[in-house]
Amino acid sequence: MPAILGLFNLFSLFYIFRSLQLSATIWREWSSVVQEPLTRRKKSLVEQASFFIAVPIGVLLHELGHALAVWAFGGQVVEFGYRVFWGYVVPQGTFSQAQNWLIGLAGTLGSLVFGVAIWLLLKRNKRSALRFFGLRAFRFQVYFSTIYYPLFTLFGFDGDWKTIYDFRATPLLSGLLVPLHLGLVLLFYWGDRTGWFERPSHETIAERDQFTAVQEAASRDLHDTAVQLKYIDMLRQAGVVNRAKTALKTFLNQNPNAGPGYLELAILESAGKSQIPRRASEHLQKALSLGVPNPVGQVYAHQLLGKYHLDRNEPETAINHLDEALAQKGEGEETAVSHHKAVLYHLRSQAHRRQRQYELAYQDIRQAVAIAQKNGDENRINYYREEQAIIENHAGRTLGLPNG
Numbered sequence: 001m002p003a004i005l006g007l008f009n010l011f012s013l014f015y016i017f018r019s020l021q022l023s024a025t026i027w028r029e030w031s032s033v034v035q036e037p038l039t040r041r042k043k044s045l046v047e048q049a050s051f052f053i054a055v056p057i058g059v060l061l062h063e064l065g066h067a068l069a070v071w072a073f074g075g076q077v078v079e080f081g082y083r084v085f086w087g088y089v090v091p092q093g094t095f096s097q098a099q100n101w102l103i104g105l106a107g108t109l110g111s112l113v114f115g116v117a118i119w120l121l122l123k124r125n126k127r128s129a130l131r132f133f134g135l136r137a138f139r140f141q142v143y144f145s146t147i148y149y150p151l152f153t154l155f156g157f158d159g160d161w162k163t164i165y166d167f168r169a170t171p172l173l174s175g176l177l178v179p180l181h182l183g184l185v186l187l188f189y190w191g192d193r194t195g196w197f198e199r200p201s202h203e204t205i206a207e208r209d210q211f212t213a214v215q216e217a218a219s220r221d222l223h224d225t226a227v228q229l230k231y232i233d234m235l236r237q238a239g240v241v242n243r244a245k246t247a248l249k250t251f252l253n254q255n256p257n258a259g260p261g262y263l264e265l266a267i268l269e270s271a272g273k274s275q276i277p278r279r280a281s282e283h284l285q286k287a288l289s290l291g292v293p294n295p296v297g298q299v300y301a302h303q304l305l306g307k308y309h310l311d312r313n314e315p316e317t318a319i320n321h322l323d324e325a326l327a328q329k330g331e332g333e334e335t336a337v338s339h340h341k342a343v344l345y346h347l348r349s350q351a352h353r354r355q356r357q358y359e360l361a362y363q364d365i366r367q368a369v370a371i372a373q374k375n376g377d378e379n380r381i382n383y384y385r386e387e388q389a390i391i392e393n394h395a396g397r398t399l400g401l402p403n404g
Contacts, residue, residue: 012083019052019084037202038128040239046129050136056084058114058141063087065110066160069103101170104163105177108145115141132199139197146184195243202238211238225251229260236264241271259290263301276308284308299325299340306347315351322348342371342380349387358395365391 026033026049033042060082066089067077075093091103115138122134153159167174191197202208211234217224218231228251235244245268252261266283270276284301292298302325309318325344349364365387372380392399 008086009083012085015052015056015085019056022048022052034127034129036128037205037208038132038199039203040201042129043132043199043201043239046133047136050133050140054118054133054137055140055144058111058137058144059085059087061114062107062111063089065106065108065113066091066103068110069099069106073099073103097169098173100163101166101173104160107160108149108164111141111145115139115145128199135197135199139192142184142188146181146188150181193242194246195240198240198243200235200238200240210234225255225258225260229258229264232264233267236268236271241268244268257290259287259292260294260297262287262290263292263297266301266304270304275311276304281305281308295328296340299328299344303340303344303347306344306351310347310351310354313354315354318351319348322351342368342375342377342384345371346384346387349391353391353394356394358391358399361391362388362395362399 022045026045029045033045038046063080063082067080070077070089070091070093073093073095075091075095077089078092079088079090081088081090089107095103119134119138122130125131125134149159150161150165153161153165163169164177165174200208200211202211214227214231214234217227221227228247232244232247232251235241235247248261248264248268252258252265255261262283266276266280266287269280269283281304284305288298288301292301302321306318306321306325309315309321322344326341326348345364345368349361349368352358352361352364365384369381369384369388372384
């Protein structure tokens with residue numbers, strides 16, 4: 001036990017350091033942080049603040065909840081320990097089993113009251129950063145109170161829940177709490193999975209206004225499939241992935257034969273993953289079989305399938321899909337279809353390299369470099385040129401020279 005306490009105290013030092021560092025950053029950038037819109041960077045700062053700044057306050061109020069219960073039952077608090085991210089209260093007095101149970105539960109109630117209070121206080125604030133802070137701080141308090149702390153006790157550590165769920169001492173009170181506790185956990189899980197705790201981020205005011213306009217249009221016309229899909233896609237791009245998945249599930253229940261819907265589902269399944277999941281590939285195949293009218297959608301479906309087969313070392317199948325994508329024609333080089341071409345040529349280059357077809361691989365990577373140069377994308381130009389060098393290294397000779 002002393003070793004665990006020492007580890008916790010060490011973690012507290014890191015927690016204090018990060019809290020102070022984050023507080024200083026927010027203090028310096030306060031006017032920017034609260035200025036609209038809520039960008040990805042601001043969202044990340046606020047998320048961290050809800051953990052490193054709000055949680056320590058919640059811990060203090062948690063321990064204060066125990067202390068208030070002890071005093072309410074005529075006892076004394078002989079030791080009040082506060083270590084920023086954890087704490088303890090040592091009571092002294094004569095308490096009944098029911099009073100001990102209430103003292104144990106009082107800490108959790110203190111955390112939950114704090115979470116609800118900060119959410120209600122900020123939910124109507126005109127600054128989106130503060131609204132998001134209140135929501136995420138509330139989420140952390142609910143998570144720690146109903147899931148983390150009970151699991152912590154379940155795995156053998158001393159904690160409040162050892163007293164709260166001591167069925168031998170308080171069978172009625174503990175038994176009555178079980179369905180309420182389970183209900184709160186299920187409600188939290190449902191809310192989290194449906195995107196209730198998410199908020200969209202936008203890099204510009206114009207982007208935010210466009211999102212709002214599409215959101216309003218989607219709420220007005222529930223049967224306009226194009227608008228509904230556009231709204232879902234904008235949710236994904238705004239970083240509210242769970243809400244997008246929930247909206248898409250409703251959309252596909254109402255439109256089971258909508259190919260673009262399955263394409264969007266595949267994109268959501270692949271979000272944040274280095275490799276395309278098998279389920280996403282199945283959704284892509286279904287999307288293409290049902291039909292994707294938009295050429296850009298067809299290109300992207302074949303692009304993702306090409307990457308899926310490339311990830312699984314199936315270069316021939318990957319090339320077939322990438323050929324299909326590159327065969328799609330846009331109305332000139334500035335169309336959305338053309339913007340995928342650099343990535344498509346790069347992927348096909350990798351597939352040719354897997355087949356030891358180095359000349360073809362080199363030709364494709366040169367095409368990718370040319371497109372990146374036309375777009376003025378220095379990062380991609382450098383990346384593709386590094387790929388050129390890798391291909392020549394594998395080939396063991398200089399490529400791309402004229403014959404003779």
